[in-house]
Amino acid sequence: MSDVLVIGYGNALRCDDGLGPEAAERLAASLGPGTARVQACHQLTPELAEPISRADFVLFLDAACDGEPGTLRVQAVLPADAPAGATIHAMEPSELLNWTRALFGRSPEAWLLTIAGADFGVGCQLSPPVRDALPSLLAEARALIRSATDRATRKTG
Amino acid sequence: MSRTITIDPLTRIEGHARITLHLGPDGQVSDALFHVTQFRGFEKFVEGRPFHEMPSIMARICGICPVSHLVASAKACDELLAVRIPHTAIQLRRLMNIGQIVQSHALNFFHLSSPDLLLGFDSDPATRNIFGVLAKRPDLARDGIRLRQFGQQVIEWLGKERIHPAWIVAGGVSSPLTAAVRDRILAAIPEARQIAHRTMDWFKRSLENYREETRTFGNFPSLFLGLVGPDGELEHYDGRLRFVDATGEKVADGIENADYASVIGEAVEPWSYLKFPYYKPTGYPEGMYRVGPLARLNVCDRIGTPEADAELAEFRELGRGAVLSSFHYHFARLVEVIYGIEMIEQILNDPEILSTHVRAEAGPNARRGIGISEAPRGLLIHDYTIDEQGLMRGANLIIATGHNNLAMSRGILQVARRYVDGNNLKEGMLNRVEAVIRAFDPCLSCSTHAAGKMPMRIELFDADGRKVNEVMRQP
Structure with a gap:
């Protein structure tokens, strides 16, 4: 069985930036027990490198600040060096995977699922386009997890 | 002629601040001020x-x-x-x-x-x-x-x-x-x-x-x-x-x-x-x-x-x-x-x-x-x-x-007098000034009732308040 880790991140007090934590919570509620470890957090920090190093498959869930509001984007993430001027206050998934590889000697397969946000002001509500697109993101996340788990089962079987 | 060096903002601390170093006519540091520039309330x-x-x-x-x-x-x-x-x-x-x-x-x-x-x-x-x-x-x-x-x-x-x-x-x-x-x-x-x-x-x-x-x-x-x-x-x-x-x-x-x-x-x-x-x-x-x-x-x-x-x-x-x-x-x-x-x-x-x-x-x-x-x-x-x-x-x-506010200013002054030469500014000198603050581990988000970082700016002013030099450093 594949060890799946889901990390939804963002600021739940800044409207659409709260998409990641909201999606993580909904996904956790809809997955069967033991299917995945799901974490909701404010931002990506170096400490996440350790749980990532133990996973075979990682999904990052986040809001995007570019693109047509409500647009779902699914992209593979590979380890990459931090850009010049990077800070540990705001890490990208690719940097975190790079940290994981440097610190723990491995970096799992990872995907980033985003929905382009419309409103990043102060508030706890998702904007209508993001709210409407959320079920699609959850369906895509479940499909990716199912696929990863099936591949792992075939490999061990 | 006296001059002023400003380190703004400080990096690798929690919050926003800047340091002003006042230089005497000989180019050596005569005074230091630690400014906290954010307000929480x-x-x-x-x-x-x-x-x-x-x-x-x-x-x-x-x-x-x-x-x-x-x-x-x-x-x-x-x-x-x-x-x-x-x-x-x-x-x-x-x-x-x-x-x-x-x-x-x-x-x-x-x-x-x-x-x-x-x-x-x-x-x-x-x-x-x-x-x-x-x-x-x-x-x-x-x-x-x-x-x-x-x-x-x-x-x-x-x-x-x-x-x-x-x-x-x-x-x-x-x-x-x-x-x-x-x-x-x-x-x-x-x-x-x-x-x-x-x-x-x-x-x-x-x-x-x-x-x-x-x-x-x-x-x-x-x-x-x-x-x-x-x-x-x-x-x-x-x-x-x-x-x-x-x-x-x-x-x-x-x-x-x-x-x-x-x-x-x-x-x-x-x-x-x-x-x-x-x-x-x-x-x-x-x-x-x-x-x-x-x-x-x-x-x-x-x-x-x-x-x-x-x-x-x-x-x-x-x-x-x-x-x-x-x-x-x-x-x-x-x-x-x-x-x-x-x-x-x-x-x-x-x-x-x-x-x-x-x-x-x-x-x-x-x-x-x-x-x-x-x-x-x-x-x-x-x-x-x-x-x-x-x-x-x-x-x-x-x-x-x-x-620690008074002690931090005192510490900055001591380090600045030891390491900073106003006639020959080097980045490492300024890093030591910052490092003494870092040793105190200040949390300005707390003490001014915001975390972040920006480039460090050092400005030199002459006695008439005219900027005579400026050094920018990206964090």
């Missing part, structure tokens, strides 16, 4: 809110040490309730407070300060950061991550949230500890202990490389303030205030919470949002004192746990009387990490730790409540006044970074 906007909301609201002061504000705020609220807090609740609050001290000290030592210590104060600023540490010593970076993760997990497992847990409440804590959580924390202790000792051993071996910095980084006589327990032991949650002088002699001892204002005065200056607390009997600004790990180890008679007490014995050899160099904040921080891990184990082995009596319930029974505890960076005071409906009428917060 928590003391004002909580007025009119119900007092029982304070722990949750005050925790928002800071994303690094929210637990400290939770603890001090809840203790102030306990006094408003005028109830006795269950023993287990006190132990659980202690547990979370120490978890935070461990994670915060790990953050300062590994993420903020180790780039200077490992790569050198004059190394390339482009790589003199945690990424540079990662490249040169991944094992050290990994230890930093694991140790901080340990402290964060203690907080998260207890309070269900890593950053702003609402678990500590007026009267106690909101839910008891489960055996499963106790056992998870206990299982993580051996690795944390190994990391703490490994790091201490490395740091002590490295000290020889920093003889000059030790001599000049905020190394001056001052008073020191901290809490001590009933037997003079190191104390972070409760206890009474003790001041010692540079020789280590007690100048005030056994000060109760209610009497803090008899020994601590607060001054303000027009060029900073950070207040300037001082030791009242000596007056302002002569009553300069320091708080935090260095001060705590200077004021206590002993630590009270065996491994940390052994380290304290070595720490005490660094000075005659009190240890005066602010560079040794790093040493003291690591001693406290060792202590913290020992204490976490002790608390978890308390036979009553799983008791379900963890909260005392009451309405407001007193008009004024004062909560004092030790935050990672030093003494933290929350002083609340309420009306008969329990609505906040006033709040006074004195934060660790504020206590």
Whole structure:
């Protein structure tokens, strides 16, 4: 069985930036027990490198600040060096995977699922386009997890 | 012709500040000012809110040490309730407070300060950061991550949230500890202990490389303030205030919470949002004192746990009387990490730790409540006044970074005079000026009642106020 880790991140007090934590919570509620470890957090920090190093498959869930509001984007993430001027206050998934590889000697397969946000002001509500697109993101996340788990089962079987 | 150098903003600290260095006609530093340029205003906007909301609201002061504000705020609220807090609740609050001290000290030592210590104060600023540490010593970076993760997990497992847990409440804590959580924390202790000792051993071996910095980084006589327990032991949650002088002699001892204002005065200056607390009997600004790990180890008679007490014995050899160099904040921080891990184990082995009596319930029974505890960076005071409906009428917060304000300016001046040549500015000189501030580990988000970073700007002004030079540095 594949060890799946889901990390939804963002600021739940800044409207659409709260998409990641909201999606993580909904996904956790809809997955069967033991299917995945799901974490909701404010931002990506170096400490996440350790749980990532133990996973075979990682999904990052986040809001995007570019693109047509409500647009779902699914992209593979590979380890990459931090850009010049990077800070540990705001890490990208690719940097975190790079940290994981440097610190723990491995970096799992990872995907980033985003929905382009419309409103990043102060508030706890998702904007209508993001709210409407959320079920699609959850369906895509479940499909990716199912696929990863099936591949792992075939490999061990 | 006199000139001014401005370092704006400071990097690798929590919050926004800038330093102004005034140069004399000979190009040498004649004065230094530490400006805190952000304003939060928590003391004002909580007025009119119900007092029982304070722990949750005050925790928002800071994303690094929210637990400290939770603890001090809840203790102030306990006094408003005028109830006795269950023993287990006190132990659980202690547990979370120490978890935070461990994670915060790990953050300062590994993420903020180790780039200077490992790569050198004059190394390339482009790589003199945690990424540079990662490249040169991944094992050290990994230890930093694991140790901080340990402290964060203690907080998260207890309070269900890593950053702003609402678990500590007026009267106690909101839910008891489960055996499963106790056992998870206990299982993580051996690795944390190994990391703490490994790091201490490395740091002590490295000290020889920093003889000059030790001599000049905020190394001056001052008073020191901290809490001590009933037997003079190191104390972070409760206890009474003790001041010692540079020789280590007690100048005030056994000060109760209610009497803090008899020994601590607060001054303000027009060029900073950070207040300037001082030791009242000596007056302002002569009553300069320091708080935090260095001060705590200077004021206590002993630590009270065996491994940390052994380290304290070595720490005490660094000075005659009190240890005066602010560079040794790093040493003291690591001693406290060792202590913290020992204490976490002790608390978890308390036979009553799983008791379900963890909260005392009451309405407001007193008009004024004062909560004092030790935050990672030093003494933290929350002083609340309420009306008969329990609505906040006033709040006074004195934060660790504020206590250190006068001493930080003094430390900057000392380092700047030693390293900065106004006629030949070099980046490494300015990094040392920043590093002395970093040794104090200021948290400006807390003390001005925002974390972030921007490029550092150094400006030179002549006596007529004309800018004659400017250096920009990206973080």
